[in-house]
Amino acid sequence: MTQDSGHRAYPPLAGRIYSVWYRHMRVYSSNLLSNGLPPFLEPLIFLAGIGLGLGKYVPNFGAIPYVGFLAMGLPITTAMMTASFECTFGTFINLEFNKVYDGMLAAPISVNDLIMGEILWAGTKGFFFAFAVLAVAAPFGIIPLPGGLVMPFAGFITGLMFASLSLLVTSYVKTISFFNFYFTGFLSPMFFVSGVVFPVEELPEALRYVSELLPLTHPVRLARALCLSQFSSALLFDVLYIAAFTVLAGYLALKRLRRRLID
Numbered sequence: 001m002t003q004d005s006g007h008r009a010y011p012p013l014a015g016r017i018y019s020v021w022y023r024h025m026r027v028y029s030s031n032l033l034s035n036g037l038p039p040f041l042e043p044l045i046f047l048a049g050i051g052l053g054l055g056k057y058v059p060n061f062g063a064i065p066y067v068g069f070l071a072m073g074l075p076i077t078t079a080m081m082t083a084s085f086e087c088t089f090g091t092f093i094n095l096e097f098n099k100v101y102d103g104m105l106a107a108p109i110s111v112n113d114l115i116m117g118e119i120l121w122a123g124t125k126g127f128f129f130a131f132a133v134l135a136v137a138a139p140f141g142i143i144p145l146p147g148g149l150v151m152p153f154a155g156f157i158t159g160l161m162f163a164s165l166s167l168l169v170t171s172y173v174k175t176i177s178f179f180n181f182y183f184t185g186f187l188s189p190m191f192f193v194s195g196v197v198f199p200v201e202e203l204p205e206a207l208r209y210v211s212e213l214l215p216l217t218h219p220v221r222l223a224r225a226l227c228l229s230q231f232s233s234a235l236l237f238d239v240l241y242i243a244a245f246t247v248l249a250g251y252l253a254l255k256r257l258r259r260r261l262i263d
Contacts, residue, residue: 016109020117021124023104028125039082039132043074047137061199064228071142072151072224073196075133079126079155080162080216084187086122087166088179095170101261111258119163119250126159127152147227154223161215161242164250171256195220218242 010016028035047067055066094100104114131152137143143151169182191197193207194216200208211217218238225235 010108010110013113016113017117017120019107019109020104020114021121024117024121025124036128039078039129040136043071043078043133043136046074047071047142065142068142068144069199069224070197071133071137072148072227073220074137075130075151075155076158076216076220076223077191077196078129078133079158080187082125082129083122083159083162084166084183086125087118087163088170088173088182089176091118091167091170092173092176092179095261096176105261111261112254114261115167115250115254115257118167119160122163122166123156123159126162127156130155130158144227147229150226151223154219154226157242157246158219158223161219161246161249164246164253165215167253167257168249171253171260190214190216195224215241215245 011019047070050070055070058066060066061069101114105111109117134143134148134151138145138148166182169179173179193203193211194200194214195211196216200211200217200221203211218241222235222238222242225231
């Protein structure tokens with residue numbers, strides 16, 4: 001840290017954001033077995049119970065077996081859920097109960113740095129959890145390689161998007177139990193109408209329009225297309241949607257949480 005005309009200078013922006021990310025990484029890795037093992041077990045149980053069981057009664061989607069179709073969407077939903085948990089329950093506990101942010105803001109970082117570090121950490125967890133699904137599914141050949149190697153990166157951008165949205169939701173929540181409405185009333189239903197379980201094209205017409213408005217649809221479609229090397233100009237819309245949604249939700253979350261943290 002340097003002195004400039006008698007005023008304390010902040011470290012570089014990247015260093016401030018990294019310090020928030022590094023703090024979360026150290027806390028997470030301190031219980032690596034309990035935190036790191038479930039991401040590898042959960043997709044195995046899900047694919048065995050749902051993919052293989054239900055797959056016997058569902059026809060192939062083109063040349064793709066149902067279990068493969070489901071497996072290519074699962075890394076995205078896993079990234080969505082882990083980022084959402086991190087930036088709802090995790091953020092609320094740090095904010096209201098543990099007062100972690102009070103201590104962090106005593107360091108030479110701003111609220112903006114703190115929020116961006118939170119979003120980056122949630123994106124990193126999205127990357128790791130998506131990689132865990134890939135590591136479980138790829139050896140069985142149900143996620144094709146090398147196309148499937150894009151899944152962790154798709155998990156990362158999905159984590160960024162849902163971290164931004166979840167922080168925005170958290171900025172409105174006063175009681176932790178209200179997150180149940182977000183998870184059971186929004187995230188869980190979205191799982192079934194965003195092209196994860198069945199193709200969007202197979203949904204009723206009204207639901208197809210709704211699906212295009214939902215944030216999960218676009219990373220699922222983008223990741224599956226990249227995995228299968230099925231490129232089209234329509235994917236550009238998915239990329240623009242993800243970028244615009246992340247920036248807008250992140251900006252609104254930052255604006256509201258800055259007010260809440262300062263007050």
